[in-house]
Amino acid sequence: MPTELEELVGFIASPNANIRLLATENLVPFSASQPALFKTDELTPIKHLKFLIRDHPKIAEHALTCLINLTAEKDVLEYVATDDRFLGILLGLLVEPEEVNANLMAMLLANLTKWDGLKSLLDRKQPAPEKLKSDDRVINQLMDLFVKGADGTYNKHADYDYLSYVFADLSKHEEIRHYFVNRQDYDDVIPINKIKVFTEHKSDIRRKGVASIIKNAAFDIPSHPAFLDEDDVNILPYILLPIMGGEVYPEDEALEMLTDLQLLPPDKQRDPDSSNILTHLETLTLLTTTRAGRDLMRSISVYPIVRETHLRVNDEAVQDACERLVNVLMRDEAEGEEIEGGAATAEEEDDIVEV
Structure with a gap:
């Protein structure tokens, strides 16, 4: 019975x-x-x-x-x-501007991207709603949804924060990392430039996912010159600001810092989630893989920022990451010498979402 x-x-x-x-x-x-x-x-x-x-x-x-x-x-x-028909229905509903359950659909999609086969989203297409002003590639629609839909501006029922977890898991795959660091034909924008602005967003979910995406994208070593170029991606301010508080630096250190990092208000708060700080430190370490990356970080006083982070964040993993990065930045290098940047692993959102 x-x-x-x-x-x-x-x-x-x-x-x-x-x-x-x-x-x-x-x-x-x-x-x-x-x-x-x-x-x-x-x-x-x-x-x-x-x-x-x-x-x-x-x-x-x-x-x-x-x-x-x-x-x-x-x-x-x-x-x-692996149900392709269901996936098509889910994605079609998700991008509709009046879909009341869009956030739950984004959460479900975040779980589904734990399945490696979902990297096929890179090649998937569907018609885009007129309001979204995107093209027919699903990956571009999801990106535009994430950016345009923040804070309920595309769909009053949704903020699409969990799409950051979708992208974080997808960016484990090399071909999708390439998507994030290459200019897209339909809007002439590098996708990483669309999401970098969310590293200090009010949403814990959005900040966490975006930090992981940026770190995973940084595994694409050939893209490092663009990452560091002020006229291209210019990623450094967006990963340094979240690890900074309202500390006052000696004038000689402060004047060498990037303009965006100088004269921060005394009530400036670093990211309250130490796991995000750790991710940003690991991204910085990845960006020391090349001599050009290391020299740039030395020239703009990244070391004092890492020093203060080590002093003020009471987290063993963060402090260990600070020490690894400092060891790379403070090492003397002979002319033309190459050394190994710090190692790290591609990052996914560790937990399956549950409600």
Whole structure:
């Protein structure tokens, strides 16, 4: 005999909308605590939940929440992420300017990009809504959605912050790192230039994801000259400002710093999330891979900023990263000598999103 909960799972597919609403709403907590309930009959309940993302907005909300929680399970993640038709429906709904569940869809997509096969988004196409003013490449639509939709400016129901986690996971892949560092034909903009402005955004999620994207993009060594060029990407102010507070530096150090970093207000706060500070320090270390990168950082007084970060951030991993970077920057180099920059690994958002 099926249990009461197993019967409730069966009601997900009821032809009666009120029953579907009641069933999905009551099953949300069990999607996190008892995922096995949804794995019966070759994952048929998951199939029904996927269908419901186009149902009444409240039913779709509960179905999406269940799917977000259930994709913490590897078998469910693979089942959902490899469903090309479902992915097309999800992406089509996500970019619509009136979609009330867009944030939940972005969260689900952030989980799905844990599946390596989702790097195929780079080549995927779909028509773009007129309001988005994008082209037909899904990756460009998601980028424009993330930028134009911040703070509810594209869709009053969504801020799309979780798309930063989508991009962070995708940028583990070399071909998608290339996307971030190369000028796009449709708008003549380098994508990394669109997102760098969010390293000090009010959203913890957006800051964290963007920090990871920039770090992963920095693994593309040939792009370092553009990263460091003030007339190109000019990334250094955007990764140094988040690790700085309102410290007062000696005049000889301050005058050598980038203009954007001088005369910061005394109430300037560094990023409160030490993991973001660590990511930015690792990006700086990656950018010391070339002699030109190291010489530039020495010339603009990056060392004093790292020194103050080491003193003021009580986090062992951050302090270790500061020491590694200082060891590279303070080393004497003979003319023409090349040394190894600090090592790091491509970064993904560690946690599956759950609601």
